Amino acid sequence: MSNPTTLFDKVWDAHVVRKIEDGPDVLFIDRHFIHEVTSPVAFLGLESRGIGVLYPERTFATADHNTPTINQHLPVADPLSANQLAALEKNSAKYNISHWGLGHQKNGIVHVVGPENGITLPGMTIVCGDSHTSTHGAFGAIAFGIGTSEVEMVLASQCIMQPKPKKMRISVNGTLQKGVVAKDVVLYIISQISASGATGYFIEFAGDVFRNLTMEGRMTVCNMSIEMGARGGMVAPDEKTLAYIQGREQAPKGEAWDKAVSYWETLKTDDGASFDLEYVYDAANIEPQITYGTNPGLGTGITNHIPTASQVLDGAASYAKSLNYMGFAENDSIIGKPIDYVFLGSCTNGRIEDFRAFASIVKGRKKADNVTAWLVPGSHIVEAQIKEEGILDILTDAGFQLRQPGCSACLAMNDDKIPAGKYAVSTSNRNFEGRQGPGARTLLASPLVAAAAAVTGVVTDPRELIAE
Amino acid sequence: MAYDKFTILKSSAVPMPIENVDTDQIIPARFLKATERKGFGDNLFRDWRYNADGTPKEDFILNNPIYSGKILVGGKNFGSGSSREHAAWAIYDYGFRCVVSSFFADIFKNNSLNIGILPVQVSPEFLDKIFLAIEADPKAELEVNLPEQTITIVPTGEQESFAINGYKKHNMTNGFDDIDYLRSLKEDIAVFEAARPY
Numbered sequence: 001m002s003n004p005t006t007l008f009d010k011v012w013d014a015h016v017v018r019k020i021e022d023g024p025d026v027l028f029i030d031r032h033f034i035h036e037v038t039s040p041v042a043f044l045g046l047e048s049r050g051i052g053v054l055y056p057e058r059t060f061a062t063a064d065h066n067t068p069t070i071n072q073h074l075p076v077a078d079p080l081s082a083n084q085l086a087a088l089e090k091n092s093a094k095y096n097i098s099h100w101g102l103g104h105q106k107n108g109i110v111h112v113v114g115p116e117n118g119i120t121l122p123g124m125t126i127v128c129g130d131s132h133t134s135t136h137g138a139f140g141a142i143a144f145g146i147g148t149s150e151v152e153m154v155l156a157s158q159c160i161m162q163p164k165p166k167k168m169r170i171s172v173n174g175t176l177q178k179g180v181v182a183k184d185v186v187l188y189i190i191s192q193i194s195a196s197g198a199t200g201y202f203i204e205f206a207g208d209v210f211r212n213l214t215m216e217g218r219m220t221v222c223n224m225s226i227e228m229g230a231r232g233g234m235v236a237p238d239e240k241t242l243a244y245i246q247g248r249e250q251a252p253k254g255e256a257w258d259k260a261v262s263y264w265e266t267l268k269t270d271d272g273a274s275f276d277l278e279y280v281y282d283a284a285n286i287e288p289q290i291t292y293g294t295n296p297g298l299g300t301g302i303t304n305h306i307p308t309a310s311q312v313l314d315g316a317a318s319y320a321k322s323l324n325y326m327g328f329a330e331n332d333s334i335i336g337k338p339i340d341y342v343f344l345g346s347c348t349n350g351r352i353e354d355f356r357a358f359a360s361i362v363k364g365r366k367k368a369d370n371v372t373a374w375l376v377p378g379s380h381i382v383e384a385q386i387k388e389e390g391i392l393d394i395l396t397d398a399g400f401q402l403r404q405p406g407c408s409a410c411l412a413m414n415d416d417k418i419p420a421g422k423y424a425v426s427t428s429n430r431n432f433e434g435r436q437g438p439g440a441r442t443l444l445a446s447p448l449v450a451a452a453a454a455v456t457g458v459v460t461d462p463r464e465l466i467a468e
Numbered sequence: 469m470a471y472d473k474f475t476i477l478k479s480s481a482v483p484m485p486i487e488n489v490d491t492d493q494i495i496p497a498r499f500l501k502a503t504e505r506k507g508f509g510d511n512l513f514r515d516w517r518y519n520a521d522g523t524p525k526e527d528f529i530l531n532n533p534i535y536s537g538k539i540l541v542g543g544k545n546f547g548s549g550s551s552r553e554h555a556a557w558a559i560y561d562y563g564f565r566c567v568v569s570s571f572f573a574d575i576f577k578n579n580s581l582n583i584g585i586l587p588v589q590v591s592p593e594f595l596d597k598i599f600l601a602i603e604a605d606p607k608a609e610l611e612v613n614l615p616e617q618t619i620t621i622v623p624t625g626e627q628e629s630f631a632i633n634g635y636k637k638h639n640m641t642n643g644f645d646d647i648d649y650l651r652s653l654k655e656d657i658a659v660f661e662a663a664r665p666y
C-alpha cells in the first residue's frame with residue numbers, strides 16, 4: 001500500500017512540473033483570476049519583454065476592487081479608477097482573456113464569481129493577485145494569493161515558483177451553538193493562534209463543524225486562512241461540494257462530470273497521514289465573536305471584556321497602540337459600544353447565505369437611526385437572488401438599501417470609506433488601521449452580529465434577537 | 469522586471485520596532501490606483517508619515533533625519549496582510565534594499581525576493597541587539613552579506629546567519645528574475661497542460 005498522503009500533498013504533487021534542487025517547485029496553475037488593481041503592471045511587464053499570454057483560456061478577469069457600488073451605469077468618476085478599469089478591459093481584449101467588467105451580468109468580487117460560475121473546481125491550483133484567493137480552498141483546491149511579479153509569471157508561463165509550505169490541520173469538533181456561524185469559527189481560531197500563527201503553513205480544515213457547514217460557510221472560513229498567516233486553507237470535497245458545483249455554467253458536464261467526480265472522490269487525507277502541526281478545538285467553546293483591535297487575531301467572544309496586555313499574544317507596545325487607535329481600553333465591555341457604520345459584504349460574507357442571515361435578524365425591526373449601513377452583494381448573481389428570495393423586501397421594510405456588487409468598504413478603494421474615528425461593524429476580513437478608510441475603526445464580526453448592531457446601534461449579542 | 473544585483477550591503481539602518489506592520493500601513497489601498505510601477509516610495513507608510521493635511525508627522529521614524537540607510541529593521545510579523553506587491557515596490561522605490569525582521573509574512577517575503585529586496589530573518593534576540601545598537605548610535609552600520617548569508621552589526625561585530633534557498637540566492641546575486649527561466653520550460657509546460665483534466 002502506498003504511504004498515507006494528505007489532501008494538500010495529493011493536489012500539490014499533481015501540479016509540479018519540475019522540482020528545483022534547493023529551490024522552489026515549478027507549479028502548474030489551472031485557473032488564474034485577475035482584477036484591475038494588481039494586473040496592469042504585470043501586462044506592462046509582458047509588453048516590455050515582448051511576450052504574450054501562454055494560455056489565455058485559463059485566466060479570468062473581473063472588475064471589483066475599485067468599482068463604485070451605486071450608479072454603476074454611469075462613467076466611473078474617479079479618473080485613476082477609471083484608468084485601471086479601462087486597462088483591464090484593454091488587456092483582456094488584447095490577449096483574449098474572458099472579462100466580466102462593470103455592468104456585465106456576471107460581474108462581482110473575484111472570489112464570489114469564480115465558484116458561482118463553476119470556474120473553481122476541486123483538485124485545482126488557483127491563484128490571483130489578491131490574498132483572499134484562499135477562499136477557493138473550500139472546494140478542495142489549492143488556492144492562494146500572489147504578487148504582481150507572479151501574476152506576470154502565470155500569464156507568461158501558466159506556472160509559478162513556490163516552495164512547498166508545511167502542513168497544518170485544524171479540526172473543530174462538536175456542534176455549533178445557536179447564533180454561531182462560520183465567521184465566528186474562523187475568528188475564534190485566529191484569536192487562538194494569532195494573526196501570524198499559521199505563517200509558512202497550508203491548512204486543512206477538518207472535523208464535524210466544517211463537514212456540516214454549507215459551501216458558503218466553508219468559503220468564509222478558507223477566505224480568512226490568510227488572516228492567521230497561512231498561504232491558504234482547504235476542505236476536502238464531499239457531497240455538498242458536488243451538489244454546489246453540478247449544473248454551474250463552466251462545471252464539467254455529462255461524461256466529463258462523471259470522470260471528474262471519480263477523481264474528486266480520491267481527494268481526501270488518508271488515515272494516518274501526518275501534518276507538521278495540528279490543532280483541535282471544541283465547537284461548544286465558540287460564541288459569537290467580534291474583534292476589538294487592529295489585527296484579526298485581536299478578537300474574542302462578544303460577551304467578554306477587552307483583554308489586558310498580558311492576556312494577548314501581541315507585544316505590550318503594539319497592543320497599546322492598537323487599543324489607542326480603536327479608542328478602547330483594557331477591561332472595557334464590548335457589548336454596548338456605540339456603532340456608526342455597518343458593512344455587510346466582501347468575499348468573506350457577501351454571499352446569499354450572509355444576506356439571509358442578516359435578514360433573519362432585521363426582519364420586523366428597524367435600522368437604528370445612528371447607523372449608516374452599506375449592504376453590498378458579492379456579485380450580480382447574489383443580488384438577483386436577494387431579490388428573488390424576497391430578502392430585499394425584508395431589508396427595505398427595515399429601512400435598509402441594497403448597493404451594487406464590488407469590494408466596497410472591505411478595502412475602501414472606491415468612495416465607500418468609513419470616516420476617520422467612526423466605528424464600523426464589518427463582515428469583511430481585515431481590521432487594520434485605515435483599512436476601511438483613513439482613521440476608520442473596524443470591528444470584524446459575522447452577518448448576525450452586524451445585523452444586531454445595525455438595528456440596535458450598539459454592539460449587541462445576536463442571540464438576544466434570534467427568535468426561538 | 470530586472471533589479472539591481474545584491475551581494476554585500478553595508479549601510480546604516482532605519483529602526484521600526486513595531487510588530488505586525490501590515491501592508492495596508494506600508495501602502496494604503498487608495499494609492500494602488502496606478503497602472504505603472506512609479507512613484508510608490510512617496511506614499512510609503514503614508515498615514516504614519518503624514519498628517520491628513522500633508523504635513524509630515526514629526527514623531528514618525530522616516531521623518532527623523534537622524535536615521536537613514538538602505539536597510540529597514542522591523543518588528544515581528546512584518547508585511548502581513550494583502551498580497552499587494554505595491555508594498556514591496558514602495559519600500560524599494562523609497563530606497564531600501566533589505567528588510568530585517570524576526571518574522572515575515574509569506575507573501576510579502578516572496579514579493580520582496582521577486583523584486584530585489586532581500587528579507588533577512590534573524591532571531592528575536594539578534595533583532596533586539598540591532599535595535600540596541602541603533603539606539604546607541606543612529607549611524608551604526610549593518611553588513612548584509614548574501615553570498616555568505618550573514619548579517620553583522622558592524623560596531624559590535626556580532627553576527628548571525630540567515631536562510632535563503634539556493635535558487636533565490638542565485639537569482640538575487642545575479643539580478644535575474646523567474647520569468648526567463650519559466651519561459652525556457654515552455655515545452656515541458658505544454659505537455660503538462662495537455663494532460664490536465666480541466
Ligand code: SF4
Binds near residue numbers: 064111346348
Ligand atoms: S472583498 Fe476585500 S478581500 Fe475580497 S477580493 Fe475584494 S478587497 Fe480583496
